[in-house]
Amino acid sequence: MENKTIEGLDKAGLERQSQFRYQLRRFLRFGEEAARAAGLTALQYHMLLHTQAFPGRDWASIGELAERLQAQQHGVVALVTRCEEAGLVRRRENQDDRRLVEVHLTPKGRRRVERLAALHQAELGKLAAVIEAARASAGKPG
Template sequence: MEKKSLIALDKAGLERQSEFRYRLRRFLRFGEEAARAAGVTAVQYHLMLHTQAFPGREWASIGELAERLQTQQHGVVALVTRCEEAGLVRRKENQEDRRLVEVHLTAKGRRCVEKLAALHFAELGNLAEVIEAARASAAPG
């Protein structure tokens, strides 16, 4: 992690940071509850979402998913196994590099991701408002 100089925050800066953290936690809780209502865990939803994160392809590797989920590869392997058993994803050997395992959504997984992503979109807008307000108030001028 790069070392950055610390910025002293005034009361208003602390309030903005608190509001952001509060809204972020609300967004995360919303996601947890929405995923549960759809019959998956939040981390299963995140794994499925991240399979669609790379332009030009419809899959992600175990290593890429581990990075996106900020966890260890062996944990992702176990999560993929659980998602596979639930019919949400399937593994496929990469044709160019047989050591690489591709994780693809199934039709069931795609329906689940599309439904949950649509629900998250409006909530994400609320979080974006807080970020923009914080940026605007911190901008020089």
């Protein structure tokens, strides 16, 4: 078979990208199903997870969550409201900057995110292996 390139990417490169996209989609679908089984949407799980994403603190601002979720701030405010109504998070006014709203997990939210994050760990390992394989073979010819 001829090893043609498309915009500098050969067949093997296309295969690596396809495999990565496939495994990434499997990981995301796993997460969607795991979140649903825990009574959450995938977006709710991601928001809960992202409240824990910043070193030295256990909360996130609305703006930080919007960036992490790649969403508009008004959409994140609505998501936080739904999670607050479900007893998963609570808002607090920042002591240093009263314009800043902190989003904190409740004990219920913490239990959910810890349980789901643990389930995701093994799947994340599988995805990491695919990324490593693609990285290792990226420089090798076809």
